[in-house]
Amino acid sequence: MSVLKELERASLSPTKDLDPSHHPMDDYLRMDRMPHIWCPTCGIGVSVNCFAKAIEKARIPLDDITVVSGIGCTGRVAGYMKVDSFHTTHGRAIPFATGLKLANPKLKVVVFSGDGDLMAIGGNHFISAARRNIDITVICVNNFNYAMTGGQLASTTPEGSVLSTSPFGNFEAPFNLPFLAESVGAVYVARWTSLHIYNQTVAMVEALKKPGFTFIEILAPCPTIFERQQKFGDGLDRLRWYCDNSIIRHGADTHDVDIKLHDPVIVGKFVDKERPTYLDSMNTHFRKRFGDRYKDYEG
Amino acid sequence: MDGDHACCEGALAAGCRFVAGYPITPSTEVVERFSRRAPMVPGAFFIQMEDELAASITLQGAVWAGKKAMTVTSGPGFSLMMEHIGLAVMAEVPCVFVNVQRGGPSTGLPTLPGQADMMQARWGSHGDYEIIAICPNSPQECFDLTIDAFNLAEQYRVPVMFMMDECVGHMMERVIIPEADTIEITPRRYTKLPPGEYLPYKPGEDLVPEMFKAGDGYRLHITGLTHDYKGYPVMSADIQEQLVRRLVDKIRLNAPKIWRYEETAVEDAEVVVIAYGITSRVAVEAVAMARKEGIKVGMLRLIVVWPFPEDRIFELASQGKGLVVAEMNYGQVFYEVDRCARGRAPVVLAGHGGGTVHNVEAIVEKIREAHKCRS
Ligand SMILES: Cc1ncc(C[n+]2csc(CCOP(=O)(O)OP(=O)(O)O)c2C)c(N)n1
Ligand code: SF4
Numbered sequence: 001m002s003v004l005k006e007l008e009r010a011s012l013s014p015t016k017d018l019d020p021s022h023h024p025m026d027d028y029l030r031m032d033r034m035p036h037i038w039c040p041t042c043g044i045g046v047s048v049n050c051f052a053k054a055i056e057k058a059r060i061p062l063d064d065i066t067v068v069s070g071i072g073c074t075g076r077v078a079g080y081m082k083v084d085s086f087h088t089t090h091g092r093a094i095p096f097a098t099g100l101k102l103a104n105p106k107l108k109v110v111v112f113s114g115d116g117d118l119m120a121i122g123g124n125h126f127i128s129a130a131r132r133n134i135d136i137t138v139i140c141v142n143n144f145n146y147a148m149t150g151g152q153l154a155s156t157t158p159e160g161s162v163l164s165t166s167p168f169g170n171f172e173a174p175f176n177l178p179f180l181a182e183s184v185g186a187v188y189v190a191r192w193t194s195l196h197i198y199n200q201t202v203a204m205v206e207a208l209k210k211p212g213f214t215f216i217e218i219l220a221p222c223p224t225i226f227e228r229q230q231k232f233g234d235g236l237d238r239l240r241w242y243c244d245n246s247i248i249r250h251g252a253d254t255h256d257v258d259i260k261l262h263d264p265v266i267v268g269k270f271v272d273k274e275r276p277t278y279l280d281s282m283n284t285h286f287r288k289r290f291g292d293r294y295k296d297y298e299g
Numbered sequence: 300m301d302g303d304h305a306c307c308e309g310a311l312a313a314g315c316r317f318v319a320g321y322p323i324t325p326s327t328e329v330v331e332r333f334s335r336r337a338p339m340v341p342g343a344f345f346i347q348m349e350d351e352l353a354a355s356i357t358l359q360g361a362v363w364a365g366k367k368a369m370t371v372t373s374g375p376g377f378s379l380m381m382e383h384i385g386l387a388v389m390a391e392v393p394c395v396f397v398n399v400q401r402g403g404p405s406t407g408l409p410t411l412p413g414q415a416d417m418m419q420a421r422w423g424s425h426g427d428y429e430i431i432a433i434c435p436n437s438p439q440e441c442f443d444l445t446i447d448a449f450n451l452a453e454q455y456r457v458p459v460m461f462m463m464d465e466c467v468g469h470m471m472e473r474v475i476i477p478e479a480d481t482i483e484i485t486p487r488r489y490t491k492l493p494p495g496e497y498l499p500y501k502p503g504e505d506l507v508p509e510m511f512k513a514g515d516g517y518r519l520h521i522t523g524l525t526h527d528y529k530g531y532p533v534m535s536a537d538i539q540e541q542l543v544r545r546l547v548d549k550i551r552l553n554a555p556k557i558w559r560y561e562e563t564a565v566e567d568a569e570v571v572v573i574a575y576g577i578t579s580r581v582a583v584e585a586v587a588m589a590r591k592e593g594i595k596v597g598m599l600r601l602i603v604v605w606p607f608p609e610d611r612i613f614e615l616a617s618q619g620k621g622l623v624v625a626e627m628n629y630g631q632v633f634y635e636v637d638r639c640a641r642g643r644a645p646v647v648l649a650g651h652g653g654g655t656v657h658n659v660e661a662i663v664e665k666i667r668e669a670h671k672c673r674s
Contacts, residue, residue, distance in 0.1 A: 030520070033531060063516040068360075079520055079532065084513040086363065087522035087532070088356060089382050095319075095353035099360020099368075100513060102344055103317055107364060107514050128349040286338050294338060299364070 027062065028052035030082050037076055041235025043194035043220020044074050044141050048081070050197055051112070051139065054204030065108045068097040070117035072148045073222075074141040077112040091121030094129045097136050104299045105135070105279055108208065115142040119175055120155040130184040130213045135277040137207045137214045140177065143222035151225035158261040162229050176258035181215040182271045188214035189254065189271035194221060194235075195242040196267065203269065212277050219265060230261070300474045302441040302467040303328035306397060308476065309445025310369055311336060314484050315395070316343045317368035319357035321350055321376060324409045325465040326399035329371040342366075351376040355383035359392045363521065365512045367449055367487070369395035369461075374403045374416055378423070385424035386523045387458035388546060391500075391508065393487065395448045397461040399468040400576075402627075402653030412465035413653030414576055415628035420460040421605050427543050429550035431557060432460040432605040434575040438472045444602070450485035451557060455549055456507050462604065464627070466577035466656060494518065498528040500542075506549035550606055559602040560611065564590075568597030570621040570669045572649075573612075573636055575601040577656055582625045585662035592663075594670050604632060609639045616640035621669030625649040625662050645672035 023031070029052065038044050055065060062083050069078035071090035078085035088096045093111045101109045111118070118126055118140050129136065145163050146152040152165040156177065161170045181189045188210050190203040200218060207214035221227050221238035232238055245264040257266045276284065279297065286294045300308070307329045310318070318337070320330035330345065337345040344366075348354040351372055358368040372380060377398045387394055400416050402408030420432045431451050435444045441463060448459040490497045490509035494517045502508045511517040524532035525539045550557070563586070565571055570589075574582040579600040589596045599615070601608065612635075616622060621644055624633040629650040637646045649665040651657050 030531075062518065064514060066513045079522065083518050084363075085520045086360075086513075087520070087524065088359075089386055089523060092352060092356045092383070095348060095357040096360040098346075098348075098353075099317070099319065099357035099362075100364045101360075102346060102357075103361035103364035103366040103368075104514060124349050125353055128353070290338060295341060297338075297342075297344060299342070 025049070025052060028055065028082055029080050033080060036080055038073060039224045041221060041223050042073070043143065043218065043222070043235065044077065046194045046197060047139065047141055047200065047218050047220065048077055050201040051204055053201045054208060057201070057205045058208040060108050060208060064106065065110065066100055068093045068100065068109065068111050070113040070122060072114035072117050072146070074112065074114035075117055075148070091117055092125065093117065094122055094125040094136070094138065098129055098134050101134060101136055102279070106299065109136045110208070111136055111138045113140065114147070115140055115144070115156040115177070116146045116154045119177065119180075123155070127180070127184040130181060130186045130215070132278045133185055133187065133212045133275050133281070135211050135213070135279065137204075137216070139204065139216045139218065141218050141220045142177065143220050143226055145222060145226045147222045147225050151229060158259050160261045161226070163226075174259065176254065177217045178257050178270050179254040182254045185213065185275065186215045186271060187212035187273050187275050190215075190269040191217040191219065191257065191267050193219040193242040193246055193265070193267060195239045195246070199267075206269075206272070210272075212275055300438055301328065301469050301471050302435070302438040302463055303399065303469065304332050305438040305441035305474045306445050306461070306463065307332040307336070308474075309442040310395070310449065311340060311343070312442070312476070312479070312482055313367065313446040313449035315367045315369050315449060316340070317358060317361040317366035318345050318370065319348050319354040319361070319368070320345070320371050321348055321354045323373045323376045325401055325468050326371045326373045326397065328468070329397060329399070351379035352383070355380035355396070356386065358394050359383065359387055359390070362392050362394050363513045367453075369397060371397040371399070373399050373401050374413070375406060377416055377419060381419070381423040384430070384458050385426055385428070388424065388428040388430065389523045390521050391456035391546075392458065393452035393456050395445070395452055395459050395461055397463065400462060400464045408654050410465070411654040412577060412627060412656065414464055414578060414626050415631065415653060417462065417604060417626070417628070417631040420462055427547060429547050430458055430460055430605060431455065431550065431603065432462050434462045434601060434604050435467055436576055436579050436600070437467065438470060438474050441467060442474050442476065446482060446484070450483070453485040453487055454507070455553065456488070456510070457550060460605070462576065464576045499530045500526060501528040502545055502549070505553060506545050554606040557603055557606055558608045558611075560608055561600040561602065563598040565597035565599060565615065565620070568595050568620055569673055570594060570596045570623060570666050571599050571615050572596060572623045572625055572662065572666060573599045573601065573632070574625040575604055575632065578625050578627055581657045581659055582662055584659045585625070585666060588659060588663050589666040594666060596666050596670075601632070607635050607639070612636055612639035613641065613643070616644040619644055619673065621673040622646045623649055623662065623665045623669045625657060625665070627651045627653045627657070645669050647672070
């Protein structure tokens with residue numbers, strides 16, 4: 001609750017935001033790379049803003065945080081964050097992040113990427129990192145399609161969606177990401193939409209602060225492709241739709257949160273539990289095995 | 300000690316403290332030993348990843364966090380790693396990929412030797428690039444040259460391919476491990492410039508830029524996309540030309556410093572056998588037999604295969620010496636030798652599909668053939 005209060009206070013505090021010589025995002029974004037590549041009313045930028053706020057709220061020094069992305073529109077996030085950032089290969093942001101974290105456990109490592117990247121080509125890495133409880137935060141912007149390559153079917157595309165490689169409508173069953181994440185061992189699982197700026201930010205703060213594999217799914221409009229292809233209007237129309245059609249249900253059974261094209265979506269914090277991280281388990285195990293001869297691995 | 304174990308010890312001696320692996324015969328003993336050794340070596344870490352795609356990029360994350368790192372595999376795993384060899388080239392990540400070669404294609408001969416991944420090591424990833432590849436021929440060299448592999452990786456910020464073969468990996472021989480303080484180790488080339496002044500991809504005189512490490516306050520961006528000195532993606536033919544040109548040139552122009560080969564009795568030789576890895580040990584026998592027959596034959600053993608010692612091969616060919624390439628494949632290094640000979644001398648392939656080392660007589664036969672073409 002204190003986190004929420006803090007957030008409220010910050011968003012009301014006018015001093016920094018009103019200083020014309022200082023854009024509120026100056027400290028967080030690479031302003032020398034603006035304008036960014038994202039389309040107007042795309043949901044990715046919203047999450048980037050929330051993420052910047054979350055870093056501030058979680059009080060993580062910017063020098064300690066690293067952002068890793070794979071490939072895709074969302075995969076470009078790393079390039080805009082003014083922290084050590086790595087734009088890697090398609091699907092492999094999680095193992096890259098695993099290497100960073102395990103080689104230097106003091107780093108706060110965040111993976112910020114698309115659903116195609118993290119869940120289809122990268123699915124094996126996602127489930128393996130969650131199983132091991134690698135201490136990283138994974139933020140997945142789910143726009144239900146492969147946007148950067150022009151709008152193909154994704155492993156999250158709802159049944160019935162028309163995309164360039166499902167011209168007659170998708171008939172594959174999509175992943176239910178919170179269920180997947182929980183079932184493979186993520187210690188924190190939440191889903192919000194681009195509309196839920198506040199909740200999304202809180203989720204990021206909580207995930208950043210929690211040791212272990214934490215996962216946030218953000219349902220985001222891709223007005224240029226997905227929304228247009230489904231004749232859902234533009235990004236704003238989609239936000240209005242989310243406003244009327246998202247149901248907040250904290251602690252919902254993740255079995256029940258799958259997404260149908262026209263049905264209301266369930267959002268909220270679904271999982272928040274404790275489990276030793278990979279390195280904790282390793283150190284505890286080797287201490288037991290080798291006694292005093294073993295010095296805890298700290299990077 | 301066998302070659303696989305010696306390779307592991309060489310890596311530890313070189314300062315490697317991070318290994319991400321995925322089991323595959325005949326390379327597995329390297330990581331098995333590392334997993335046993337790691338808990339008792341301060342700062343050392345081993346993880347068995349979910350696959351080779353993961354292993355080959357986990358190690359790059361570890362490098363950016365400050366570790367010396369390697370991964371170990373064999374043919375099929377090496378194929379899976381190709382995209383990340385490209386990333387290591389593009390982002391200039393010093394690291395070592397060990398490939399204990401077996402017979403291919405596909406799953407081929409898991410427990411038997413091959414030398415047919417040599418061109419994959421050179422060209423397997425997409426795009427234009429140069430890497431360094433080293434071929435040891437004994438367990439002692441598996442130890443010594445693994446240290447070299449790490450040193451060259453740091454010197455040139457390039458992924459180094461350590462191309463063993465099943466025979467060398469599983470061969471038992473005496474390995475002498477020198478005193479730690481006599482081993483030369485190339486440290487990582489970290490910048491001394493402060494944040495703000497340092498540009499991560501601005502090359503030094505030798506065309507190699509200095510590194511930084513995540514968490515040191517530089518707040519920089521690294522990408523596999525074509526990038527400028529700042530590390531920012533730039534989609535332009537101009538920047539592509541500058542960057543790729545430099546990536547290639549930093550190895551090509553420094554090649555004479557990287558080349559390593561061994562010559563035996565080449566001065567008076569009319570035929571020179573060229574071989575590397577385990578095949579070089581069989582070829583030595585063949586050379587001795589042919590000498591007994593009265594053929595003046597010498598031997599050139601390639602230790603660093605890539606970059607290729609083009610100048611030396613051209614010299615030998617220009618002197619009119621017939622060349623025989625003995626390798627466990629049907630023509631990989633052979634084509635390079637043929638190219639470098641530029642028609643000045645006959646080049647004959649003593650090829651072999653793998654699974655067992657060459658029959659000595661088969662190489663002798665090729666020596667006779669080259670000798671005949673020459674006269
Ligand atoms: C190995 C490989 N395969 C395919 C691609 C092409 N590719 C680039 S982005 C992308 C899909 C990205 O989709 P998603 O992760 O959902 O991100 P979005 O663009 O929707 O944000 C694909 C398939 C690639 N870069 N690398
Ligand atoms: S194509 Fe879609 S996901 Fe990509 S930037 Fe445009 S709106 Fe966003």
